[in-house]
Amino acid sequence: MPHNDPHEEEAPRIRQMIIEDLPEVFHIGEEVFTAEYSQSLYRTWDEYEITTLFNSDNELCIVAEHEERILGFALGTTVKKHHSPWKYGYLVWLGVRRELQKMQVGARLFKELKRRFKExxxxxxxxxxxADNEPAIRFFKKHGFDNVQEHLYMTLNLSKRHKKKAVKKP
Structure with missing residues (x-):
């Protein structure tokens, strides 16, 4: 007699994203990638992000769903650098509904995306x-990422008036 694991039935199904998923994926991203999440988010979450990746690398755009409800998504692409024999996979976005973030949905999405990258x-x-996104850093280290390198980037807010400071002459 086959043994049925009750958790197996609860596991989300990972599948390739289809065009009808775009609105729900977008709304999950709006919920997860907010200014509070990262006040200096240099890549902003918008519909252009999803549609560009969906149109260029559809096989690397996947969702996790359970009972026809999308729980999370992963959006990736590949990069081939000029004069390099290596092909790189770039996990651009990985988002899971806030209330489900401790339920292995992200891990399942990452595992499937990694398999597709290898293919x-x-x-x-x-x-x-x-650099201050400790939950993401823990997640990726747990999945084998290392060689952490910090990248400095700077901003200039053009909507604020900046007063020039007077320089005293000796």
């Missing part, structure tokens, strides 16, 4: 996140 001949996966 495409990728030799290294790259991710980026804010």
């Amino acid at each position: 495409q001949g990728v030799r290294m996966i790259i991710i980026d996140t804010s």
